[in-house]
Amino acid sequence: MFILIPESRERVWGTPRLHAYSGDQNINQIGSVYSASGIEGIDCKIVGSYQSLNEIIQIDPERFGLREGDVYPLIISFTACDKNLSIQVHPTDEYARIHESMPYGKSEAWYFITPPEEGWIYAEQTSKEKESILTAVDDKRVSDVLQEYPIQQYDLVYIPSGTIHALTKGALVYEIQQATDITYRFYDYDRLDKDGKKRELHVEKAIETLKLEQKVEKDSFDIGQTVEKREFTIQHFSATDFLSNPAKIASVATILSGELYIGDQPCAMGQSIVLLPEESIEITGCAEVVLATPHIYW
Template sequence: MYILEPESRERIWGTPRLHDYSGDQQIEKIGSVYSASGVSEIDCGIVNEEKTFSEMIAENPGKFGLESGEVYPLIISFTACDENLSIQVHPTDEYAQKVEQMPYGKSEAWYFINSPEKGWIYAEQQIPEKSIILEAAKENNYPKILKEYPVAQHDLIYIPSGTIHALTKGSLVYEIQQATDITYRFYDYDRIDKNGKKRDLHVEKAIATLQPDKQVEKRTFESGETVNQREFTIQHLKGKQIVENNSDVASILTIIAGTLVIAGTTCQAGQSIVLLKDEMFELPDTVEAVLATPTKYWKK
């Protein structure tokens, strides 16, 4: 069992609201607090250990249910925005392997702790033809093609790779994604970064990996519910109970609300604990958490 140290990332659309989820107090506009990540770009430290999460896995991958050279296949974060995110798409498995030399693409899911101000996010498109989408990209005229997809607090939205989407202002989510952290931007509202430059767009790659026929999935994620997707299984836990990892791969227990103490270390909202195979832990009655377990679908 390991307690991970969250990593905060500043974003142009970020918010101080993520200070309540173990966000770095020195950063005002936090876009994401990475609660569990073991990739080179975002590598969480481990409490009372000198090695990072990725280094620990590289040293003994079998301990985490992985093979030599594999990274932990999921990234868990808390993401929030005080402005709309860019209109974007993530690579499919096929595109990630062919173009980015990555083992898989990036599907993700959002559990809405706070819903967006206007009650919707961008997801999917009204017109499926890529040529029309590309024309809209050239004209920066996205409202005519994008769907305003309704969401509410406590909804769970699964976004398969290759699906156009964007979080909108006011959202605060628990986010689970595959560990290929690649985003292709269609449009970014002509925003200027802190260096006075517009952020890069990736329209050609975004169009190439876009799968217009794909749809997002919306469902409830109440306490006690379990959701199975191709890439992961997540369980919504609340109240006193025994949490056990019955998988061959390490699971990630992430605190949504409340505090718990492990071996004298107090863990707060925004933090994650790695549970190895057959490890168990008693969740206090004041804590709400999500247990995430990777599915190594590419091995089947």
């Protein structure tokens, strides 16, 4: 078992609302609090250790149910926005392998703790032609060819890689994604970065990996429910007395609300605990938890 220290990242669309989820109090516009991540550039440290998640995995990957050279294949975060995110798409498995030298692409899911202000996100397109999407991007009217996908509090939305989408103003989500942390932006409202330059777009790659036929999937995800997708399984429950991982691969238990203690070590909202394969630990306190288990399919 390893308790992780979350890492916060500032974003132009970020919000102070993520301070409540173990966000860095020195950052006002937090876009994401990375609760569990072991990739280069976002590698969570371990409580009580000088080592990071990826460092301990590389020492003995079999201990985590992984293969030599693997990074932990999931990233867990709390993401929130006070402005719309860019219109974007993530690479498919095939595209990631060919163009990014990654073993898999990036599918993800959002559990809406707070829904967007307007009651919808951008997901999927109304146009059936890539050319019309490119024309809309050039004319800065990309919203005309996108679907406004209705969202309510506590919806779970799965976004397969290659699907156009964007989180919209007001939303706060528990986010699970594959560890290929690559985003291709179609459109970003001409926003400027901290250096005063327009943020980079990746229209050519975005249109190449876009799969027009794909659909997002909406599920309920109440306490007591389990949702299984190709890339991961997530379980939503109230944790008391024990935290257990029945899988043969390390899983991540993340606190959505409440507080747990492992011995005398508190674990607060926004924090994650990595449970080794078939590991069970005693806890005190009570918390709403999501347990995420990766699937090794590639």
